[in-house]
Amino acid sequence: MKKTILLALLLAGSKAWAQPEIKPVGALPSAAQVKWQQLEYYMFIHFGPNTFTDKEWGHGDEDPKVFNPTELDARQWARTAKLAGMKGIIITAKHHDGFCLWPSEFSKHTVRESAWKNGKGDVLAELSAACREYGLLFGVYLSPWDRNHPAYGTPEYNQVFANQLKEVHTKYGDVFEQWFDGANGEGPNGKKQVYDWNLFESTVTNIHPNVIFFSDAGPGCRWIGNESGYAGVTNWSTLNRADFKPGMGGITETLNKGQEDGTHWVPGEADVSIRPGWFYSAATDGQVKTLPHLLDIYYGSVGRNANLLLNIPVDRRGRIHANDSTRLMELRRALDADFRENLARKARIAATNTRQGNTMISAVYLADGNYNTYWAAADGKTTGDITLSYANPVTFNRVSVQEFIPLGQRVRAFSVSVLQGKEWKEIARETTIGYKRILRLPLTTAKSIRISILDAKASPVISEVALFRAPELIADPEVSRDRSGMVSIKTQSPDPVIHYTLDGSVPTTASPKYEQPFSMPGAGTVSAKAFVNNGKEGSTVIDAVFGIAPAGFKAVTPGADAAIDASRRAWTTKENAYPAELVIDLGREQEVKAFSYTPNTHGGIVYKYALYVSKDGKEWGKPAVEGTFANVLNNPIPQYIKLSSPVTCKYIKFVALEPADPKDTRVSVSELEVY
Template structure:
């Protein structure tokens, strides 16, 4: 894409990406990774920490999560729409930006675009003269929030409408953006050069997409994030000219980050709200270094995205930080049936500690209802969330203390003027100078003796280390056990009342509970308690899995719980710790997911106190799709709805495994915290058996 104006380009500083070679040793790869730096826009983006997502559109009125593209636009009429209410609530909760689904996959657009009739202009809302993007942009500016736009690359309307241009096979032809339409009100400003124009060779859909992107970037004030979604529910193949898209963003909004499908910010790899235990912003990529396109050395969903293994497969290293997207509700769009399923305050705080507190940005979705307002339950929860964030993480208990290095570069000691009680230790690096820490230990002074209370791996912009229980001490020491280069750490201390007290079970059998199950009112969700829809021992017996029996998979042998009918036969993952001893190179789980494919990071704790993340990935019990090799179907059983006496379709119990350090002895596993189980639509994981080998 070319412009009559000079386009901003990426700085020539080679540290934005560093080339690696096939003969580079692990030490050389670490040295090169230590040289990688972020662009200023990436630093500014990371420092936001909290960004709000707003899913709103025709789906809000049809009750769908993904529309058809041919939805009845007469349904869209948010008579009380008030974007000032949205932004006021978000600002008071501590969010720094808000991203609106200006166009979701259905193709309906929330502004009166010149290039489609499938927009708010074709709805009864405000007599077809409304503009949601305009009202949100004005409100964001009033309250000091940044504005982001979600413009779905996939477009079901352009795919399904008779005159649609998505995947229509049109050739790439010379085009000018903006492509002026008859009576275009921008003609004089484009002719005078007040508005820039761009020349490119693109097909019909890419021209359509570029023109809509141009409208969003030139008519609503500054845009600080452009968010693309990689999902594509269309049945049509369409090439995306992303170089042209991102080139336009760089020219029109040089400070905006291009996220998820873009070159500045990557998807964390799940929609559960968790960053990795070791979340690197320096990521190994394959191919030729490019300003706009990159391919991670391993799939973005992989547990180890940027460790030694992926680095050996890379062609270059680049700063590519993670954004963690999750919804405050089970769905992305508002559904009144989910008003009782808004995530609790402890759950939101847990997500905060595992996203912002793991070197990522939390993108929390809060969907408006059909009135055009954020619903009462969500507003109340966000008010609680903001209050606790301010009360806890706005007050550093180490403020005023004089930290010093001892010895230089290896440890930071914080001497407190008096003993203080805390249960979260915050660490941070100056990411403008790269990300360096690979391993650390936290010690507190108890009765004059340094005692280790936690260990960890990466730090980055921010690491929040939760302690099992509050401690009272007048001194904290953070030892850097391994680093790519010496960099100072900033240490902070907090007392967070929402950190859950540890629940420890002496064995897997002791932990079995069958909690968090669904009911017959949600017939497409898995019920694991043996009373309704079932993956219980009785249903599993139909596939040859009987109580006390054994199942072999992936080189591991699992013993099925030997329980009587009706007794608990599985453990719902909810943050509990289970003592499981032994040594081996792998730990494996037989498990089932509910509602959706479910991901969560657990922890393996060794007897020497070190910890290692163990990712739990469960298949969607009833769904189909492609899954990483770490998640495979082991048992397929009839899906029973016992009260109705029918079998709807097969259901699946899956397997996932994670590596262990064979030189260490396992002491326990801590399962991911999936939530309170208040709603059957809340994703969860139920574990039937564990094996170490």
């Protein structure tokens, strides 16, 4: 009798995997991919020599002794991730500079050669142990590009990299995700490498057969096409894998949306940093993304059928900075509040076109909290209505819908409506669902809510529906400055009181109150915070960093005034413009310590640059600073560059030397600022 009951329970628990009457559709996920999708949210950690040199892409020529965290605490990383509600951690075990966070036998550029723990340390050993302690999954990023290794650019290097993969996957326990960056630049010998991806993948799968590979082409999961954290509003989990390879370029839009009839299941992963850059820099301590911004990212990733990989860069101590961890806890509290009570569980749920003859398929399973139970429409029916009815009106502003993806992604379009009197009013219309789709809606009150599947590739199979009432947030202040140096601050929240500071301190209700635009012609930082409810509640603090107001600046280069007018308009050349010069007259001699280049997100992004200075606009000498804007194509944020020492000049000349995208030979500058 006990055996019979146990068998029944096992069959009930696994019934979703064995439904011969529901034919799977299209490419399907593996069991490992289904488990991966259910993780939803986990941590990225960028850490290495770049942490100590303020670079995004190191050149591989850094002295390994520069890596010397004074208080490294991997348990603090894991504890923070756990408290934030994350399910795992992926760390940059080896970035493009070739530096290994473990003492690799196949490199001389590792923690073994560093000053940290006199060369006896092993970051991967400490982090993998911390992940096990806190019940987190452990993942690794290893870049095949190596700007240090002497074999890079030769056939031997592929085996070197495979050996490093083998080291990492055999020494540190289970690895849930292997992150491959497709970057392929020149090594120390000036050569590029032809990567053997088959060798790399087989080396890993021989050890961890269920590992999820991340790359532009998967095979486990794919890059979402940007580094801002947003999946496409339409997002298919399938892709024609044969058409893609890591780092191929020109495919960002396709990766963002997926392909409806793709040959393989390659779901999206949205990677984004909590700061402007990927590695820690003290200069960005005041630029941690705000809570509303992070919530937007969450709903634009997890809420659009993608997983969210949020980067939290470890600082020079070897710890997560308080600003980052504080914001993570704020995000956790906000998400807990948003999804505290599923109002659908109080509803009477009914559905049309329900598949008949199977008691295991029913609308009653749609709000039972069990992903492996579901409602399904009959064969040949690609539409259906799910109605939630209440005895008393409910108020909601979030709707969540999930498909049962082990049987394929099916839904092409769906809508949400509410009954007003005798008429149904549509309040949302969207496209794909996939593993999870969450809609943010205006506060709505109704007794009947209808979720309509409008179009599907085959009979829809829906696992869960949910309604929530999320608290309203206080909108963050928006700080801007015009060309004359007048600063304006506004916010979308009703009746806010805004306070600000100019000395880098956190605004309080005792700080100056913003009442009208004020003048700040010099370089500096404006910190602003909005307060409501007599100062009892406040927004996130916004730090706006400004260069010298360009009131007296003049573009010597014809037609280039848009690059210095503080409007974020862009100066853009025609095709085949490289090298291109942008010369600016500062109006008078000024001491310049730094400059920033804001790329135009619509194209013409500069990668390699040089900046010259002059007192007369004729004699320029050698560049005051030159280099590259690392990763600017994928992360087109303002690039802040410090000069090695301050210079006094009246003219500056920005020279664009190489494009970030070889196919886009225009030069474009949204804003060039000096500090």
